[in-house]
Amino acid sequence: MANPLADELTSARRTRPCVLVIFGASGDLTQRKLVPSLMGLAHDGLLPPGFSVIGLARRAKSHDEFRRELSEGVEQHGREGASRAYSLQQGHFEYLQGSFDDPNAYARLAARLRELDEQRGTAGNRVFYLATPPSAYATILDNLKAAGLSKEKDDTFSRVIVEKPFGRDLETASALNAQVARSFREHQVFRIDHYLGKETVQNIVALRFANSIFEPLWNEKYIDHVQITVAESIGVEGRGGYFEEAGIIRDMIQNHLLQVMTLVAMEPPVSSDANAIRDEKVKVLRAIRSMTPAQVRERTVRGQYGRGFVQGQERNAYLDEEDVAPDSRTETYAAVKLYVDSWRWAGTPFILRAGKRLARRVTEVAIHFRRPPHLLYGGLHRKHLHENVLLLRIQPDEGVSLRFGAKVPGPDFLVRGVRMDFNYGSTFASSTADAYERLLLDAMLGDSTLFARRDEVEEAWRITDAIVAGWREQTDPLPSYESGTWGPEAADALLGEGRVWRRP
Numbered sequence: 001m002a003n004p005l006a007d008e009l010t011s012a013r014r015t016r017p018c019v020l021v022i023f024g025a026s027g028d029l030t031q032r033k034l035v036p037s038l039m040g041l042a043h044d045g046l047l048p049p050g051f052s053v054i055g056l057a058r059r060a061k062s063h064d065e066f067r068r069e070l071s072e073g074v075e076q077h078g079r080e081g082a083s084r085a086y087s088l089q090q091g092h093f094e095y096l097q098g099s100f101d102d103p104n105a106y107a108r109l110a111a112r113l114r115e116l117d118e119q120r121g122t123a124g125n126r127v128f129y130l131a132t133p134p135s136a137y138a139t140i141l142d143n144l145k146a147a148g149l150s151k152e153k154d155d156t157f158s159r160v161i162v163e164k165p166f167g168r169d170l171e172t173a174s175a176l177n178a179q180v181a182r183s184f185r186e187h188q189v190f191r192i193d194h195y196l197g198k199e200t201v202q203n204i205v206a207l208r209f210a211n212s213i214f215e216p217l218w219n220e221k222y223i224d225h226v227q228i229t230v231a232e233s234i235g236v237e238g239r240g241g242y243f244e245e246a247g248i249i250r251d252m253i254q255n256h257l258l259q260v261m262t263l264v265a266m267e268p269p270v271s272s273d274a275n276a277i278r279d280e281k282v283k284v285l286r287a288i289r290s291m292t293p294a295q296v297r298e299r300t301v302r303g304q305y306g307r308g309f310v311q312g313q314e315r316n317a318y319l320d321e322e323d324v325a326p327d328s329r330t331e332t333y334a335a336v337k338l339y340v341d342s343w344r345w346a347g348t349p350f351i352l353r354a355g356k357r358l359a360r361r362v363t364e365v366a367i368h369f370r371r372p373p374h375l376l377y378g379g380l381h382r383k384h385l386h387e388n389v390l391l392l393r394i395q396p397d398e399g400v401s402l403r404f405g406a407k408v409p410g411p412d413f414l415v416r417g418v419r420m421d422f423n424y425g426s427t428f429a430s431s432t433a434d435a436y437e438r439l440l441l442d443a444m445l446g447d448s449t450l451f452a453r454r455d456e457v458e459e460a461w462r463i464t465d466a467i468v469a470g471w472r473e474q475t476d477p478l479p480s481y482e483s484g485t486w487g488p489e490a491a492d493a494l495l496g497e498g499r500v501w502r503r504p
C-alpha cells in the first residue's frame with residue numbers, strides 16, 4: 001500500500017560520493033547488519049553515485065567469494081528490495097586481504113582508494129567502519145593515521161565509525177577516546193549506538209518538541225516516575241564469552257538505556273544542531289547522581305536466568321550456556337533506579353531495566369503521571385483508577401499510547417483505565433528501516449546527532465562504574481529468575497511507593 005503521507009516524506013538528504021572501508025568485513029556484523037542495511041539504502045536510492053565498498057579482513061578470499069558471502073547475508077537479513085539492489089551493486093564491493101597490524105595492507109588500501117577516486121569519482125572521501133573486535137581498534141587507528149588516511153584535505157572527508165563496546169569502564173573508555181583523538185578529530189568520529197538509529201527512539205524528540213501538549217507536564221510536578229524497559233526473549237545466543245565480560249549493565253544499560261533516558265529527560269536544545277542536542281543529553285548524564293555501594297544495594301537489582309519456557313520452548317539456564325563459567329555471577333537482568341539532580345526532575349526516579357530470556361521482546365518508555373490530587377469519587381473507584389501513562393512503544397508494535405480514566409457506561413459512576421493509540425504501521429503504511437540504515441547514511445552525510453559524543457560515553461561509564469563497584473562488594477547469591485518470566489522477584493520492591501512494573 002502507498003504511504004498516505006508520502007508527499008511530506010521525500011528526503012532531501014543526499015551524500016557526496018565516497019568509499020566505505022569495512023575493517024572486519026568477513027564478520028557477523030558486516031554480514032547481518034551493515035551490508036543488508038546498505039542495500040536497503042540502495043533500494044531507496046539514498047546511496048551516492050560512485051559509492052563503493054572495500055572490505056578488509058584476514059582470511060584469503062577472492063572478490064567473488066566475498067560477494068557471494070555478502071549476497072547470502074543480504075538474502076537472509078535484508079529488507080524487501082535489498083537483494084535486487086545488491087544484484088545491481090555487487091560489482092562495487094571488493095575484498096582486500098590483510099592483517100590489521102600490517103602497514104603494507106594500509107599502503108595497498110591507500111593505493112586502491114586513489115584508483116577508485118579516479119574510476120568512480122569518489123574524490124578522496126572515505127568512511128572507515130571498525131567492525132572488529134575492540135582489541136583491534138588501536139592498531140587500526142594508528143595505521144590509518146600513519147598511512148595518511150585519517151587526514152581531511154581541502155574539501156574531502158575522512159570519518160571513522162566505531163562500534164560498541166566503547167571501553168569496559170571509564171578508564172578504558174577515556175584511554176580509547178584519547179587513542180581515537182590521536183588519529184581523528186571529534187567531528188570525524190561516529191560512535192555507534194544503534195538504538196539512536198531506531199525511528200521510534202527519534203520519535204521521543206519529535207513527541208516532546210514538535211507538540212505543545214506534553215512539555216508543560218514533562219517534569220517532577222506531574223510525572224511520578226519513568227520506566228524504561230528493554231526486555232529480550234533471547235538468551236546470549238552463542239556470545240557467552242563476550243557476555244561473561246560484559247553482563248547486561250555494560251551490554252545494554254551503559255549505552256542503549258542511558259541514551260534513551262537522555263532523550264526523555266533532556267531540556268529543549270537551542271537548535272537541531274548535533275552539538276546542541278548532545279550538549280543537552282550530556283547535561284542529563286552529568287546530573288545523574290552517582291551511587292554509593294549502600295545506595296547500589298538499595299536501588300539496583302540483578303538476576304541471572306535459570307531454566308524455563310520462553311514462548312512455549314524450553315530453554316537452558318545461563319550457567320549451561322557455552323563459554324560461561326559454571327559458577328558465573330554475571331547478571332543477565334538488571335534494574336536500576338536513577339535520580340537526575342535537576343530543577344525539572346528532582347525526586348522523580350527513572351527506573352531502567354534490561355534482561356535476557358524474559359517473557360517477551362519489548363522495548364518501551366512508560367511515563368507514569370501522578371494520580372489526581374483529590375479523588376472526587378473516592379473509595380470504591382480509586383482501585384479502578386490507574387494513573388495516566390504515556391507509553392512510547394519502541395519495538396515491536398511501534399507507536400505511542402496514552403492511558404487515561406473513562407466512565408464505564410451505566411448508572412454508576414465507575415471509572416476504568418482505557419487507551420488511546422497511535423500505531424506507526426497503520427498510520428504511515430510503511431515499515432521502519434533498520435537502525436543501521438539511518439546511522440550509515442548519517443555518517444556519510446557527516447551528521448553526528450545520532451552518535452554518542454566523547455563526553456557522553458564517559459559520563460555514562462561514570463554512572464555504570466559506580467553500580468559495578470557496588471555489586472563487586474556484594475557477596476550474597478545472585479538471584480536467579482526462571483526463563484520466560486519478568487525477572488527476579490526482588491525487582492518488585494525496587495519501585496517503591498505502591499508502584500508496579502509494567503508487564504507488557
Ligand code: NDP
Nearest residue numbers: 024025026027028029057058059099100131132163164165
Ligand atoms: P566477528 O568476530 O564476527 O568478526 C571479526 C572480523 O574481524 C572478521 O572479519 C575477522 O577477519 C576480522 N579480524 C579480526 N582480527 C583481525 C586481524 N588481526 N586482521 C584482519 N582482520 C581481523 O565480529 P562481529 O562482526 O560480531 O563484531 C564486530 C564488532 O561489532 C565488535 O566490536 C562487536 O562488539 C560489534 N557488534 C557486533 C554486533 C553483532 O550483532 N555482531 C552487534 C553490536 C556490536 P577473519 O574472519 O578473516 O579472521
Ligand code: BG6
Nearest residue numbers: 164194232234251252256363395
Ligand atoms: C546489542 C547487544 O547491542 O543490542 C545485544 O549487544 C542485544 O546483546 C541487542 O541483543 C539488542 O538490539 P535490538 O535492536 O534487537 O533491540
